[in-house]
Amino acid sequence: MFDKGVGDCMDGVKLRQEAEAEALRNQKNRAIGNISADGLTGNMELEVHQIELSMQNDELQRVGLENELSRDKYRKLYDFAPVGFFTCGINGLILEVNRTGAALFEVEKDQLLGKAFTSFVVAEHQHIFSLYCKSLWQMQIKTKQDCELNLRKNDGTVFCALVEGIAEKEQENDEKNTLCFLAVKDITERKKNEEDKLNYQRIESLGILAGGIAHDFNNLLTVILGNISLYKMKNLKQEKNLELLEEAEKACQQSTDLTLQLLTFAKGGKPFKEVMSIVPLLNDTVIFAMRGSNVRYELELSDDLWMVEVDGGHIRQVVNNLVINAQQAMPNGGTVSLRCENKYLTEEEGLPLNIGPYLKITVEDQGVGIHKDQLNRIFDPYFTTKAQGNGLGLATSYSIVKRHNGHIRVESEPGQGTAVSVYLPARLGMALTVKKAIEPFLSGHGKILVMDDQASIREVIGGMLTQLGCEPAFAVDGEEAILLYRDASERGEPYDAVIFDLTVPGGAGGRQALEEIIKIDPHVKAITSSGYCNDAIMTDFKKYGFRAALPKPFCLEELSRVLRNAVMDSR
Incomplete structure (x- = not known):
């Protein structure tokens, strides 16, 4: 494709003219040297031909050198192209391959020559490649066709490849010399990225779905938990009934965590943090996670553990995931150990955390352990070392801990078990022994406006407010709440506080209602309440004008506590 004929480089007539001119110059030089030109005239034609041949020879050498340089450039472009090029005969044997093609299979070029391309196609894709080749041979036109195949490297590693090819006859009507030209590109990373994108889209969709489920589920639990709380007040002196009610109450609280694993990856989901002791959470979570298991467990909690500011539901989910992972790592039984201690980190610890006080929670098993080459992938979504599992547990836990400004460290050796340590920022000096008790119930009277679209929730909140000594009023949506608040203000009988549900189907919710009420009363004491526990307004309520947040369900x-804080908050 690069060869040039001499005629392409120098016109024949022009060459003759230059040769004659050179011969005349030679004759003149001889004449000047007192040599008779008459004897040389007869040799003029011969000399012209000799000069012509010499010039043609020079031109051939120049063109040959250019062709060699062009072929060298072509060879380099061919060899170092970003895709593998294969030339195969009609029998499927590889006749030519570039370096990139050989590198795809991690072998030298000469090791591929004469081998069947099909020998590198995995068994389950042999049929696909056979149909693809048949289509190429039948078409035999310069129309590119492609397919995706799983190919196997020399060491057995499988990769996904995009194969693009055409088939051509070297000579017309010469079926035996038909060649197939294949361009092969490794698209494993691209396919992985596409799969990850689909997985994340799936997670996002599940998060949206779970948000709706959580809202409805938490509304139902609000009615149940609220009525349990009211019934407890009437059975304070009946110890047996009180125990049963407290168990039911605890089950309701644990039920609110069921949707958290999906909500963790939902867009906008932030931890709803509170300062708390980690001890009851650890005790309840471990007991709950280990029920019905053939694995024993040990709890080792240091005295006077520092307080932490965390989202209790999220951290409960982390501990639950770690305990279940440890349990599943020991199918033949064993012991899961959970330790919790105060830890003041210094630079020598080598952790990606600020220096300061932390609570260190370690879950250790006696299982099969994790290979070193897998340790750096265990927090990747959908990566799992178990035959059964979706790979979301540790990825979810990692995401939660990071949102709490903490860190997870995993230490493991094959056959020697695994230890997972969670570091959470602690409140130095706020130990369990110095936690100050507060009055559990609000006393006195006050007018409280409750806005919720569900009658059962309005009823149970009204009952709880009445139990607290307050006078409740009710609105179905934001528009009615605005009218009631305006009327009460104009009568000189304003509400002491309002409790607004954030979401009202087909109507104005708590945020929209509060925006209008603030125009009526800039000092309104508003509490937001919602079953959407990951809503941004619930975690950053002051930004939207609320004094406090009351996630559903609540007892x-x-x-009482939230209402007290809102009423006493003078801002």
Whole structure:
């Protein structure tokens, strides 16, 4: 494709003219040297031909050198192209390959020559490649066709490849010399990225779905938990009934965590942090996770553990994931150990955390362990070392801990078990022994406006407010709440506080209602309440004008505490 004929480089007539001119110059030089030109005239034609041949020879050498340089450039472009090029005969044997093609299979070029391309196609894709080749041979036109195949490297590693090819006859009507030209590109990374994108889109969709489920589920639990709280108040002196009610209350609280694993990856989901002791959370979570298991467990909690500011539901989920992972790592039984201690980190620890006080929670098993080449992938979504599992547990836990400004460290050796340590920022000096008790219930009277679209929730909140000594009023949506608040203000009988549900189907919710009420009363004491526990307004309520947030479900004690803080908050 690069060869040039001499005629392409120098016109024949022009060459003759230059040769004659050179011969005349030679004759003149001889004449000047007192040599008779008459004897040389007869040799003129011969000399012209000799000069012509010499010039043609020079031109051939120049063109040959250019062709050699062009072929060298072509060879380099061919060899170092970003895709593998294969030339195969009609029998499927590889006749020519570039370096990139050989590198795809991690062999030298000469090791591929004469081998069947099909020998590198995995068994389950042989049929696909056979149909693809048949299509190429039948078409035999310069129309590119492609297919995706799984190919096997020399060491057995499988990769996904995009194969593009055409088939051509070297000579017309010469079926035996038909060649197939294949361009092969490794698209493993691209396919992985596409799969990851689909997985994340799936997670996002599940998060949206779970948000809706959580809202409805938490509304139902609000009614159940609220009525349990009210019934507890009437059975304070009946110890047996009180125990049963407290168990039911605890089950309701644990039920609110069921949707958290999906909500963790939902867009906008932030931890709803509170300062708390980690001890009850660890005790309850481990007992709950280990029920019905053939694995034993040990709890070792240091005295006077520092307090932490965390989202209790999220951290409960982390501990639950770690305990279940440890349990599943020991199918033949063993012991799961959970330790919790105060830890003041210094630079020598080598952790990607700020220097300061932390709570260190370690979950250790006696299982099969994790290979070193897998340790750096265990937090990747959908990566799992178990036959059964979706690979979301540790990825979810990692995401939660990072959102709490903490860190997870994993130490493991094959056959020697695994230890997972969680570091959470602690409140130095706020130990369990110095936690100050507060009055559990709000006393006195006050007018409280409750806005919620569900009658059962309005009823149970009204009952709890009445139990607390307050006078409740109710609105179905934001528009009605605005009218009631305006009327009460104009009568000189304003509400002491409002409790607004964030979401009202087909109507104005709590945020929209509060925006209008603030125009009526800039000092309104508003509490936001929602079953959407990951809503940004619930985690950053002051930004939107609320004094406090009350996630659903809630009990009488929680309502009392939040209401007290909102009413006493003078801002």
